Amino acid sequence: MIAAAAGIALVVAAMVVPRISDRDVRVHWPPLHADWDPRFGWRFVVAILVGVALWYLLPRLTDRLSWGATVAVSTAGAWVWAMSLALTDGRYGLARIYEREGEYLFDAKRVDDVGQALSTFIDRIPRGSEDHWHIHVSGHPPGALLSFVLLDRIGIDDPFWVGVVILTLGTTAVAAVLLTLDVLGSRELARKAAPWVALAPLAVWAGAGESLYAAVAAWGLLLLAGACRHSLPAVAIAAGLVLGFCLFLSYGLVLFGLLALAVLALTGGWRMLPWAAAGVATVAVLFWSLGYAWWEAYPVLRERYYAGIASERPYSYWVWADLAAWTFTVGLATWAAFPQLARSLRDRIPLAVLASTALTAIVAASLSAMSKAEVERIWLPFTVWVVAAPALLPVRWRAPLLSTQVGVALFSQIFLVTRW
Template sequence: MTATGTRPRSAPAPEAGRANRPGWIALAVWAAGIAAVFTAGWYLRRAGLATEDALPPLHARLRGHPLTWQMAPAAAAAAALVAVLPRAAARLPWRALLPVAWAGAALWAVALAACDGWGALARPLDAPTEYPAGLAQVRPDPLEWLRTFTERLGGYTTHVRGHPPLPTLALWALEKAGLPGTGWAAAFVIASGTSAAAAIAVTLRCVAGERAARAAVPFVVLAPLAVWVATAMDAVFLAVAAWGTALAALAARAPRPVRGGAAAVAGGVLLGSLPYLSYGLLPLLAVPLAVLAAARPGPRVLAGLAAGLVVVPAAFTLLGFWWPDGVRATLDTYLVSRGSAQRSYSYFLFGDLAVLGLLTGPAVAYALPRTAGALRRAALERALSPAAAVALPASAALLGVLVLDLSGVTKGEVERIWVPFAAWLVAAASLPGCGSRGWLAAQAATALAVQALVLSPW
């Protein structure tokens, strides 16, 4: 208290305004960049220079009639989650918070997809270009299918030949387990993809502390990327990467060597499977590397991770699939196709980043300057604050996106491809000075607007 009995302010209003200015500038760039990219895409398509997509840079089309009353359940779910999640994240016991985060993410993804009717949950997987359509070629002899996968690649469906064999084999295994059909496949995709909310929370608790992890949960659950979690197989890729990273972080923090070693091996197996789920997931390994740099695991954990990492590559190699051959064969089919290889590199160089902005939302754009500031302070002080520990995997995910974007391999259709990367970025919206119920509502509103206006094949 001062001599006059009044409480001094923690920061004068002008100073607070200056601190927030970079965030508002970043938000303005986010909005202007998205608008500019969609406007340029409209002009290119009108000129006949971008005919592969109806609504570039999205592989989607604008709805003839925007959804109205159909959005009511999703809007109600958004309102309930915005109201409940911050309080639940702050007050629930940690073990109870994880299933709540999972359930909240599943509710949000399903509510958005169901705006087009319950059939929309499985409809994307019914397309003749998708993985389930290729299962008929696997059923007679999966081992023979795997051995000849590369040489027979041209005869497979679009998504089968565009990826390594593991996603198709996962759906085949689901069918063999007595869960056939695209309905069960959709349930598998949604359940696994939304579980990543819990995995990311576990990871952040290990490296940034429980308070930071709790703050991130509402933003991870209500991320706009949920529009594409139901039902794109990339949601499964997100789950595998997120749980592999979470297990690696748990191993680094485990008090008992045996438990830590087991978690390390399991995490390594999941992370080692990423290149066999999608060739484009290799840069995503920057995220677990960033987490390990923050957690500083001991030699036993690193040895366990290394042992786990070789399991899937060794198994596929022994069974007849050589990963480099798969890359070359997929690239050949990509170059001769009339799909994404024909798209403009210069347009999608920026267009893909605009799509990332849609997946992550305005709160992440506002938080980016604080993310950079947290990392800069950590470098200067040589100490990792909780904010920097949240910013580190987010920045690693952004680096992975930039690598793929600059490579030119990901030209379009990134609304699903970016999902495993974007989920780590949304956690940055919870940084001090950024996370609030208002920003959480803005994230939900972004997803609702996209769902109401855009009809996506996924």
């Protein structure tokens, strides 16, 4: 309860400090990149009913179903929960994300030649360059753009359906997290974690591109865990290819390497490291041969980042307010689990190790000054591992704390218009 209260205090401070100091921290509703806009209607009633039903049913089902059915039901429940929240604003709830000029879809439609787009990618990052990329494409490696180019090429170019695809693929991260814990020898704890991961408040941001990146990274980590557990070099190479591609989805996913190292440490599968590294190197060399070098692009991006709104967002505020914004995606139940998470870490419980490592990556991202606001979506690839932490708490806490997770998501959806 004290830990949860600390989370509340941090959120309140992040709301109050800008008002007391009369300082513009460059978001509309600190600490979230959102607008205060309470609204209600029959679609919100549906979302509330879905949330209550899942709160009641998921724990009971995941306790009794077979393991395969538990994974399937949890993933399906996460999809239903995220869709019910997104559709409270009708089709617009998902379409508005990808209708904006600054989003990936706009630039993806401008790509006629993928090879040329890659070879000129770095030159088009600066805002003053001719035919520059818009904000999200310029802020990410080209793997993100290519993902949306692929959707466009196969005929998924309507903003609403793009949102549906991203949300659907993103919710598969639930299955990947649970299966990874199982491979690491924690099936029963994974079963307990299932409702927590499925009903985490991060569902409000499930339509953002980072939701897709979270799923790709989670499946890559699952492959690595399987390779290490069963000494399978071919699977380790596949894991390296997937995790290597993650580096070209988001610059921040370089920190996901910490979770990969955690899996290697938990399994003692260090012999698989060279094989996985070969997979990562293959992806990097492929992009480099096509004209894009990650290590050359990042300094250029940093210049553009600080030439824009980042220079107006005070580091002294965001270095801690980022965690307040992030609280809206993990909920107070996760804060309540932190003391038990620390105790479980000493026993090398896989869930605790992975969640703590993800927390370490999050803190590092905030300290880096490259994460200032908007972390409610940016940190999704790490957040999906942390939200499993309440599974470490006694079962008697499950019903009341799980209800707060549903409540936080409904509050965010009903009272706020989030950017994603």
